[in-house]
Amino acid sequence: xxxxxxxxxxxxxxxxxxxxxxxxxxxxxxxxxxxxxxxxxxxxxxxxxxxxxxxxxxxxxxxxxxxxxxxxxxxxxxxxxxxxxxxxxxxxxxxxxxxxxxxxxxxxxxxxxxxxxxxxxxxxxxxxxxxxxxxxxxxxxxxxxxxxxxxxxxxxxxxxxxxxxxxxxxxxxxxxxxxxxxxxxxxxxxxxxxxxxxxxxxxxxxxxxxxxxxxxxxxxxxxxxxxxxxxxxxxxxxxxxxxxxxxxxxxxxxxxxxxxxxxxxxxxxxxxxxxxxxxxxxxxxxxxxxxxxxxxxxxxxxxxxxxxxxxxxxxxxxxxxxxxxxxxxxxxxxxxxxxxxxxxxxxxxxxxxxxxxxxxxxxxxxxxxxxxxxxxxxxxxxxxxx
Numbered sequence: 001x002x003x004x005x006x007x008x009x010x011x012x013x014x015x016x017x018x019x020x021x022x023x024x025x026x027x028x029x030x031x032x033x034x035x036x037x038x039x040x041x042x043x044x045x046x047x048x049x050x051x052x053x054x055x056x057x058x059x060x061x062x063x064x065x066x067x068x069x070x071x072x073x074x075x076x077x078x079x080x081x082x083x084x085x086x087x088x089x090x091x092x093x094x095x096x097x098x099x100x101x102x103x104x105x106x107x108x109x110x111x112x113x114x115x116x117x118x119x120x121x122x123x124x125x126x127x128x129x130x131x132x133x134x135x136x137x138x139x140x141x142x143x144x145x146x147x148x149x150x151x152x153x154x155x156x157x158x159x160x161x162x163x164x165x166x167x168x169x170x171x172x173x174x175x176x177x178x179x180x181x182x183x184x185x186x187x188x189x190x191x192x193x194x195x196x197x198x199x200x201x202x203x204x205x206x207x208x209x210x211x212x213x214x215x216x217x218x219x220x221x222x223x224x225x226x227x228x229x230x231x232x233x234x235x236x237x238x239x240x241x242x243x244x245x246x247x248x249x250x251x252x253x254x255x256x257x258x259x260x261x262x263x264x265x266x267x268x269x270x271x272x273x274x275x276x277x278x279x280x281x282x283x284x285x286x287x288x289x290x291x292x293x294x295x296x297x298x299x300x301x302x303x304x305x306x307x308x309x310x311x312x313x314x315x316x317x318x319x320x321x322x323x324x325x326x327x328x329x330x331x332x333x334x335x336x337x338x339x340x341x342x343x344x345x346x347x348x349x350x351x352x353x354x355x356x357x358x359x360x361x362x363x364x365x366x367x368x369x370x371x372x373x374x375x376x377x378x379x380x381x382x383x384x385x386x
Contacts, residue, residue, distance in 0.1 A: 001050045005063060007031050007042040010075070015045060015172045017056065020063040024048055030067035032109060039109035041067060041075050071109075078107040082114070085137060089116055092132055100124045103146065104154045113140045119151055149174050152198035159196060159204075166203055177201040181209050184216065186240065208241075215240045219263055223272035225279045228261050232269065232287070234278055250281060267294065 004017045005025045018033050025031060029044040067075075086105040093100060100120040107114055114137055118124075126143050133141045146154070153167040167174065182194050182205060196202040220226060224235045226247060233249035236258065243263045250256055269290060270279040282290065 002053055002056065002060070003048050003050055004060065005031070005048055006045040007033055007061075007063070008045055009033070009035075009040050009042040016042075017060055018063045019060040020048060023063070023065070025063070025066070030072070032064040032067050032071060033061050034064055035061040037108060037115075038113055039064070041071065041109050074109065078109065078111065081111075082106050085114060086116070088136065089133060092129055092136075096126075096129050096132075098124055098126060098129060100126070100145075103151050111139060113142060115142045115144060117144050117146050117150075117154060119148065120145060148198045149200060152196070157197045159202070160193075161204075165197060171203065175203060175206045177203060177205050181205040184209065184212050186238075212240050215243055219243055220245060220266075220268050220271065223278040225269040225272075225281070226261075226266040227269055227287070227290075228259070228266050230259065232281060235266075 002019060003021045005020045006015055007018045008015045016033075016035070018031070024047070025044045026047045027044055029047075031042055031044050033040050033042055082105045085107075086102060089105065090102050093102060099122065100118045103117045103119060105114065105116050114133075116133075124145070130141050130143060149167065152165060153171075156168040157165055159165050177200070179189070179201065182189060182201070185205065185208065187194055187205075194201055194205065219238045219240050220235050222235050222237065226233060226235060226245070228247055228249055230249050231251045233247040235245045236248045237246040239245070239260070244260050245263065245266055246258055246260050247266060248256060248258050269282060272278045
């Protein structure tokens with residue numbers, strides 16, 4: 001078992017597990033953490049938690065100690081120096097005529113490393129730039145190329161929903177998002193409406209994808225012929241989240257309109273196959289025959305469900321009877337074992353008592369002492385021992 005805490009690093013915004021075996025931490029505690037990048041500052045998201053070693057597949061960062069007011073002052077000073085370094089680095093990039101866009105800069109807590117983040121369409125040879133920056137800042141320099149999503153995560157901003165960007169607030173890793181998710185959810189395929197601040201597909205498309213896939217199996221597709229409480233009609237639109245469809249209803253008097261119905265109130269008469277025309281409307285006789293078949297199918301389904309319930313109850317009764325029999329057998333075995341142990345103890349006590357009694361042959365010791373003349377029989381005659 002390992003004692004860990006969850007820490008959200010302020011520079012990267014990532015939530016990491018940190019080993020903390022020597023001190024107790026609570027939520028919202030400011031913590032100094034030793035990572036592979038050096039000393040970093042973060043905030044605890046949850047306190048000490050014991051987890052098995054099999055959960056972690058790589059070495060964990062180490063919690064150094066809780067941060068105090070002096071550490072907070074150091075963090076603020078590092079942010080100020082990083083902003084000044086970013087301005088100077090942009091001037092150096094222009095001087096070296098490099099095709100790269102600087103995004104952000106940060107110092108590690110003890111200022112032993114200065115990291116610059118940039119975006120670029122192609123690979124950039126920045127070796128001369130690194131040497132120039134090292135001579136200027138007199139510390140280790142690291143230039144890290146990031147993508148457009150990481151760019152938005154570091155800068156932050158507001159999304160189309162009006163809320164701060166999800167990647168900036170709480171997302172630790174980016175999830176893959178595809179245009180198929182937008183099609184499944186019935187969204188407009190206009191790139192300006194389904195793209196985020198980074199220019200890529202919005203990460204929130206993945207949030208409800210699983211729910212859409214589950215409900216889409218129960219909601220009939222467009223062009224399906226259904227029977228509503230009003231009359232039969234065709235599905236022209238569907239609301240997957242609320243499990244309802246909009247039906248173009250053909251009334252018996254010849255009028256037509258469109259209404260929303262729940263999936264349970266609009267059973268499917270015939271589905272529209274891909275590449276074919278939508279099915280034709282049913283005549284009253286065909287509808288009656290279809291309803292009769294549906295009633296029979298429902299009766300068979302209910303009967304099968306009742307049989308399944310009865311079988312489950314019988315199986316449960318059999319399992320409970322077996323458990324009761326096994327319990328009685330265990331109790332009987334326990335009683336027998338106690339009885340056998342009692343008999344063995346009685347036999348052992350009797351054996352011990354017999355070993356303590358003197359042997360009967362020692363009763364003739366009086367003859368050996370000369371008190372009583374010894375007498376014994378041989379072949380039926382009496383002889384006296386002198």
